[in-house]
Amino acid sequence: MKFGLTRKDNNVPDVRTLRNSMDRLFDDFFSLSPMEFFDSEWLPAVDMYDDGKNIYIKADVAGIEEKDLNVTIQDNIMTISGQRSEEKKETRNRGCVISERRMGSFSRSVSIPDNVKHDSIKAELKNGVLTLTLPKEKPAKMNEIKIDVK
């Protein structure tokens, strides 16, 4: 190879993990692109943690600026949506060698538990990772109802 910048196999075996091949199988099966149905061209990866006080949701939104991100909550469903776009100036007059990154709009929803304080949800964007902190309400005291048995 004399010229250019080219892909190199990082000693990656062609047959990767079983999960990947399963993903591929499903991708092929759903080749009609069901995501278009949900108005999303790609889906960001999401992590969810719980430390007792808060629930943390992290989303991989690499390359997306704060102004292009939207977080909404409705009926205990949290939706992260936005758009990943290349600067127009950059894409023009350019020969594409490898294009693997997913561009365009996305929308991903996760259902969250009932006991989250909706008013005090915090969102932070750092290094391409969106972190949402959802504080939990103290567990409601059990209302004891005494029933006299006659």
Added chain:
Amino acid sequence: MATDKNLTYNENLNKKVYVPVADIYETEDLYSLKLEIPGVPKENLDISIENNELTISAKSSIEEKADEKCRYSEFSSMDYKRSFRIGSDIDRSKVEAKLENGVLTLLLHKHETVKPRKITINQIN
């Protein structure tokens, strides 16, 4: 559904190493390489060129706390590593790197000699 995760395993460490997705564009003057490495701060990034091989390795700074229960995980606490072969048209001393919003942009400039040159024709009457 269609997650674009390519996982490899570092056999020595038995830790997840992810091959990040990339975009490469070529112009007359340079190659622009973009890699998605969410969760990586500047100081955890290592870029090296050795024997026509450009290697980018990065470590995510997302830590898992002991008291945090992981409910669901698709991407956190991963290491990233990817190599590319670079040709002799690329000037190794002129590589620029920029990290912004989890996307690493590398600009690899071409040698002056391989850039297209416009030759002016002088008309002699």
